[in-house]
Amino acid sequence: MLVDLGEAKKRAEELRKEIEKHNYYYYVLDSPVITDEEYDALYRGLVELERRFPEIITPDSPTQRVGGKPKEEFRKVVHEIPMLSMDNVFTQEELQSFVSRVYRILEREVDFTTELKVDGIAVSLVYEDGRFVLGATRGDGRVGEDVTENLRTIKSLPLRLMEPLPGRLEVRGEVYMTKEDFASLNRSREEDGEPLFANPRNAAAGSLRQLDPNVTAQRRLRIFVYQVVHPEEYGLFSQFQVLSWLRNKGFPTQGNERLCKNFEELWNYIEEWKEKRHSLAYATDGVVVKVDDLTAYEQLGTTAKAPRWQIAFKYPAEEQRTRLLRIEVSVGRTGALTPVAILEPVRLAGTVVQRASLHNEDEIKRLDVRVGDYVYVRKAGEIIPEVVRVDYSARTGQERPFAIPENCPVCGATVVRLVGEVAYRCPNKSCPAQIKESIKHFASRDAMDIKGLGEKIIEQLVDKKMIGGFADLYKLKKEDLISLDRMGPKSAEKLINAINSSKNRPLSRLIYALGIRYVGSRTAEILAERFKSMDNLAKADIQDLSDIPGIGPQIASSIVAFFRDEKNLATIKDLARCGIKMAEEESERQEGPWEGWKIVFTGELEKATRNEAENIVKYLGAIPSSSVSRNVAFVVIGRNPGSKLAKAQELGVKIVDEQTFWKLVDEAKSKKGN
The missing domain is CATH 3.40.50.10190 (BRCT domain)
Structure with a gap:
């Protein structure tokens, strides 16, 4: 065991480098070289070292990515070189005019670097001697806001560079949210009766500007870096070269850039990605075209708001007209009733769409949408189909108004609408729809991570009354699973092993898996760290919880209400009897002059x-x-x-x-x- 401070400091530094290396492989290259368990062991080792020797904690330690104190307001940051916006073009002719203008000003032809335009929020990142020290939003281009602590929560952002670099380095990039995470965030907000984000950009901007970094950490933000300020200081004279240099330093870049020698190559790139972009994990709305020769930027200059050496080609917004055949109502994990438009099939953003969200009854009234209407549909964030407007001119008088049913369409319970909420809810906790969604959440990646327990299997298990709650999963036998559709002996054995393996997940995973309203994965980590056991958490009152940084009164009230429900307590007892770990492992107790205080x-x-x-x-x-x-x-x-x-x-x-x-x-x- 390490007892010497110098030895502990050396070992901690080794662990930090190792963890940051694996963060790079996992979050930047998307190519992990160790298992999640091996990574967790490295991280826990560093946490334990820093717990025993608090003096060795550094600001760029991976353990310091999350958990800063909420800010009352953001400090202003003046950009040394303004962060200007881009002019847009929408047609081949407009793009050709931009290229011709560049050639005319420079009196020569030049290459262009093309990069996909990510739908996110621009930020500036400052490193001192290779360590991240400051991050700011673009703001008005000249003055932004200090969001350093929030940026630290982005796991793909290096807190230290892979190669040491003396002095000050400023780079710029785009913070974004993947389509999957955007959809997941909006689903959670819809379940909780909160306003939805219109697109990934709004979601990323709202998340980055949270006063509490703990909230930002739950939003799974990502970042791409694409610019070096003062590139000449590093021997960089080409934008294509800049992107390669950034990757070598450990920064995440898109990797889809191309060096184009002429307008034909440039236009081919734009055409190539017109449809292909829909297959990406993140939303893109165009292509950024930049003069590759960085030394030409000064000669090209800028307008009042945009540089003349780059332009954004914007793909046309994709909306399609189709007929609304009927409206169905789905029931979510918290009982929220969500109206869904069933449409005549239409191709949109690379896929065939037959269903689109109508969100809630208030939205249906706002649109005045009726069954039988012709409607326009688009994909919010290129992933969630939604009805945006109605073609009223096509109405025949045969269209039928819609209202949320008075009874749950699944279990028949009388629905309720709580004061201050837009969603109607089914109050029956035994509703099969709620059970299915709850178990889906319980088994999800950030919760108990039961691999192989997918939606189709959960539906069969609930419909056949083989499970009615979380604990029932741990009572399943191999022969039970073999009776399911498309479930052979090997698949059944594999799933049973996955279920049993989940018994030893960390306490934070279990807290999140329980589905306590407003408790995300990061809040669950805070609760596990503070209370150490499910029993301690169950006994906490609103004051105990509200005193914890990152836990507001709404979350505190929800947690207390959850543990006052006898059915929830019975569920937890059942899980404990099944062998689910209910407490953090006790670490070695520190001895010292303040023992027991x-x-x-x-x-x-x-x-x-x-x-x-x-x-x-x-x-x-x-x-x-x-x-x-x-x-x-x-x-x-x-x-x-x-x-x-x-x-x-x-x-x-x-x-x-x-x-x-x-x-x-x-x-x-x-x-x-x-």
Whole structure:
């Protein structure tokens, strides 16, 4: 076991490099070279080292990607070189005019680098001596907002460069959200009765500008980098060369760029990707065309808002007219009733569309859409088909208005609409539709990750009454599964093994899998870290939960309500009886001069983050507490202390300011022999 601080520091640095290398393989190259379990072991090893030796934590450690304190507002950042927007063209003729203008100004022909235009939000990233130190939005082009802590949560963004680079480096890129993650986010918001994002760009922008980095972390943002500021300092004189250089430094790039020697090659690239772009994991709405010769940029210059050395060719927005045959109502995991338009088949964005979301009854009334109408359909974010408008001129008078049914279409329960929500809900927790969706969520990748338990199998298991809840999964036998359609002995055995393997998932996965409203995967991690066991979490009250950074009153109320429901508690007991792990493994307890003390923090500290301060008191043997009681050793107050200060004064608990706290820490470390 490591006991020497120097040895621990060296080992931590080795682990950080190893973890960042595997982050690069996984998130940038999409080609992992180790298993998830091996990666988790590396990460846990680093977490444990930093827990035992808080002094060795660095800002660029992979453990510091998430969990910053919510900001009251974003600091303004002035861009040294303005982040200008792009002019757009929409036709072959307009693009030809752009190329001809470039040739005329430069008095020579030049090559162009073509890159797909990602539907995201532009950001600037600053590195000092190879370490990420600042990230900002474009803002108005000259002044942006400091979103450094939120950008740290993006796992594909390197916190340190693969190759050391002295001095200051600024690069620029695009933060985006994949189609799958965009669809998943909107499904969750629809279930929770929250407004939907119109497209991945809006979702990425809204996520990046969250005041709480913990919320950003749950949104699965990605990034592509495409520009180096002051490229000449690195011997870069070609945009095509820049992209290769960025990849070599460990930055994620699209990888679909092409060097085009003339207009014909340029137009062929645009035509090639017109349909092919729909197969990408992310949304694209065009092609960015850049003069490849970076030394020509100064001569070409800029307009007031856009550079003359690049242009965006925008593909036409794709909408199709078709007939709405009927409206069906689906029931989701939380019981939300969602109207779905069943359409005459129409080809849209590379696929045949027969169903489109109508979101809720309010949206149907806003559109005044009726069964039998001719409607225009598009794909939000190129993935979610939705009805955008009605062709009222085609009405014959035979069209029929629609209203949400009074009873659940699956179980017949009387539906309800809660105050302040747009969604109608089925209140019956035993509704087969809710059970199917809940089990689908329980088995999903970020939850219990039961590989092979797909939608079709879940439907059969529920319809045949072989399962009615989470715990029933762990009571299934091989012979039960063989009776299902398309399930042979080998497949059945493989699925049983996958179900059994899920019993040892981390506590955070189980918390997320339970489907507590408003509790995403990152919130589940925060809860697991704080409470260590399902039993402790079940006993927490609203105050305990609200005191945790990243847990607001809405989430706290939802968690408390969940654990007050006897059916939910019975489900958890059933899972425990099936052998599901209900607590984090106890790590080696620290011994120190503050052994057994309970210490509470309130307000914002200047010398360290809340997480860093709590790690230090753990190192000295104390227990960080989220609530004030008479058995607390003392309460540390920072700037703008909250209600805990009044509670401490009321109970007569010792109160110390931050300066006194650090003096006490130094004294305690001396006693411990550091």
